[in-house]
Amino acid sequence: MLNWWLPENVATFGDEIDWLFHLIYWITGITFVLVAVTFLAFLFLYRDRPGRRARYTHGSTPLEIAWTVTPTLILVVLTFLSLPAWSRIKMSMPQTDFVVQVRAKQFNWEFTYPGADGKFGTPDDKTFLDEMHVPTGKPVRINLGARDVIHSFFVPQFRFKQDAVPGREIAAWFEVRKPGKYEAPCAELCGFGHSGMKAWVFAHAGADYDTWAAENLKGEAAPAAAGAKPADATPADAKPADAKPVKTEEKAKR
Amino acid sequence: MSATTVHGHAAHAEHEHHDLGFIRTYVFSTDHKMIAKQFLFMGLFMLIIGGALALVVRWQLAWPETPVPGLGMILTETGGVIEPSHYNMAFTMHATIMIFFVVMPILAGAFGNFLIPLQIGARDMAFPTLNMLSFWTTFPAALIMIAGFFVPGGHAAAGWTSYTPLSSVAQYTGVNWGQNLWCISLFVMGVGSMMGSINYITTIINMRAPGMSLFRMPLALWSLFITAILLLLALPVLTSAAAMLLFDRTLGTNWFNPSQGGEPLLWQHLFWYFGHPEVYILILPAMGIASEILPVFCRKPIFGYHAMAFSMIGIAFLSWIVYGHHMFVSGMNPMLGLTFTITTMIIAVPSAIKTFNWLGTLWGGRITFPPPMLFALGFVSMFVIGGLSGIFMASTPVDIYIQDTYFIVAHIHYVVFGGSIMGAFAAIYFWFPKMFGRMTNNALGHVHFWLTIVAFNVTFFPMHIIGVGGQMRRIYNPMQYEFLQHQQHWNVIMTVGALVLGFSQILFAINFLMSIASGKKAPANPWNANTLEWLAESPPPHLNWGPRIPTVYRGPYEYSSPEGPEDWLPQDRLVVASSS
């Protein structure tokens, strides 16, 4: 049900989000149908007819208590179902050795891999423009930052979204289950090139990823941005080149 | 001591009664009813601008990068094709104008001014001159906002939320004076709103007619009272944040510029600390108006008056501690996310209470369906959808996915258009006879309602669907994304709906203007309603009442009371106990 509505989910915590989404969908859907049916029935039943007088009542305390307590209970239950999922997604970080540094700028994504030494900020770092490669079945940690304005890293099929805020580095994670090529648009208005600012996330099954990494991460020359542009570049993609130079100095961690 | 001073005001006002020139009667009037009309006309005029901007945005989304009919005259260099910078400007200004210069002036400005003195049985506001100044500060604010369209670099294009540093560093958007004027206009508007709010609050606290206790006040007054308090306390926070933004842009300070030690998230916190009460500023008056209209056309008392009043008070308190739900994925500390989830879930309860009480009001009524009632019912039904879709966002994990998608756009439009604007239409149709002394055309009103509600749902309901499908808000061209292309047909349907919605408002304009000019003369109480404003003539004279101020003996919703033979019992009628 509703698969035509939500895009396919391929990441681990997406299940929890989708489950909650469907739960709320049913709760609100049933509430809506009940309210709408009552509403329309009342409008029909109590339409003005000659000789009838309206019921003179100022309310009913038991009824009002009932319809205060019921939604409260439902919402409390929803709260307690939401909070654990939130803390699993946002407040805990699974152990992983796979870390990618993501930097947003007007209007591209930069993905930096630490290279052979496993450290960022060393000469063997490899940076890719608008293209990210991850293995499946392994938690991926991303350290998200921005060079100019606020952007948001959104991968619909991972149910992943996190704003990239200049001046701070935000750690986030996801784990992909299904190999494929997924679109990662920017979800926070970041200027006139906001629309069309997107990256592709390639999820490779274990061995395929190793092959890719061997070819692209271990070599000498950093293939930054080589072939990173997807073929279907749209006119807006070309725009950033015309943009006035923007400040790219990144604030050192205070 | 106090009585003499208040008395002094009224007596003073009476000396001015006669021989006021044109300027004092129609332009710099201190009469609350004239000021209400000024706010109403200003709001409706700005509605045209805001609506036109919305249609431009919709056109671009349905048929990207094709010339917009008629826009070629303005955008000569592109032949009417919207460029991304135009597009960002259009949605930014659509939201800014609709929120600050349409909904607030119409609901709080026009109906606040019109209803407060009339419904509490006062002759005018507590501070009539301040009231006049309030309009004449809000109006220049609107002019400053419009002026932004004509400055080099275009108007503000960083979204109505103006997230920093996109808004605070000119080179990120290429907008220069547009954003500055945006800040200045909001300052000035803030001052105007402050004057208005002080007036509303003081009038309601001090000037109620004899017998008008707080719990005999019509619910519209409760809502306006609470709205005024929220306005008074929320807007200054925006003002100080906008001052910081303006200094960042003009003087070169660096509050929000992270490369110089500033903190972009500070803006979001300050903005939403104002912004969430603002949401309730927009919707509370509409709730009050619906609570006012439903009993009249159901001919029965409002269901659970006290629950209605207390739920509004509850909303007002809670609105200060839920603002973080706008920032769940902003990089805000996840601990705060936990806290704000709980408060956000709680704030849904008062809204639920209100909805059920409106349903309770319908139960057992004797319902008639003139245009004001249709719009009030439209408000209730659309608010139900808007309220329920809010629960998705309150659940933080779900919000991670739907934040910044069209689902949010759908939600806000169900609340602000389906809620506030429907409420505004209901109020205009309902109080039109009192404001202008003439009736509106019933048939046109019906057609206007049905076109509006159908086109509204065609326009905004699919936004839920494409939002869940992943379409981000504020994107210029959905066709740039492969995962969105399969749902592009919805964008076309929505735009067709929006065009119908926009053009069906012409019917309203015709009805409104024709009725002012040549509508049927309205009796004092065309709807057989109970509240005090219907005791005055239509339109009420200067100082509202004849020689005697009404005295209040009962609550505002005594319809079909067994005490009298008729099915209404005005608040001021003294019933000699015979039946009970």
Added chain:
Amino acid sequence: METTAATRAVTHILPGKVGVWWFLASEVMLFGGLIGSFIVSRLGSSGWSGEAAHLSVPVAAINTLVLLTSSMTMVMAFGAVEKGDPRGLRTYLFLTVLLGLTFLGIKAYEYSSEVAAGFTPVTGLFWSFYYTMTGLHALHVLAGIITNLALFVMARRGLRNQHRVELAGLYWHFVDIVWIFLFPLLYLT
């Protein structure tokens, strides 16, 4: 008509007083937004004590004294109104205006010496906060001076609406209270 025209006040508070108190509530939020941001920014960044050390505590202390004293003269002007002493009212209003101007004068001296030392609003975040908060406060002092001056002129002609002195006083004391907090926030910590 005269007798019934009066709307009976439901509360026993002057409308003007209710209005001014709500206005002050709004002002609290205006200053509060800035002060709250200042407090968290200050706690969140290091090195601001060094910046604050460039401010002159003695000058600010004298200014505090001036403003506290002006609050006293303002309230004594109100006392004179209560006692029906028009001469005292004029004297105390005049003193209040004078003290307010003294405050602004000292503040201007302070600004000029700071700017001369190279600290402008764009020197750093601390200075942005400093100039904005004290500048906003100075604007409020200026508005208070103008109000008091207007009252003084009215008092010379024989003031009819005497409660206006109380209302202007409420505002003046509020401006004083803001300074009472700005002083330690900016200078003493």
Added chain:
Amino acid sequence: MTTERARPNYVAVWVWLVVLMIAGVLASYLPFAKSAVIFLVFVIAAMKALLVALYYMHLKFESRLIYAMAIVPVVLVIGLTFLLFPDLVFHH
């Protein structure tokens, strides 16, 4: 105006204010821990503000309505400041 109401001795309040101001300035030089000094300085500032509000603004003699008007915004501002803490103070 209600002349029969007892009014405080404004000069005495002023003396207290001046004493507290001097105390505040001196306190800032005390050789204690930084946080203790700041706490002390702000307690003194709050006392001064209270004196002005209670006696000069006559809050002591006003109805509860006026109290509410004075307290609500202060509570809101304190609330805002606390809500800002996690993001702007503790994030390093």
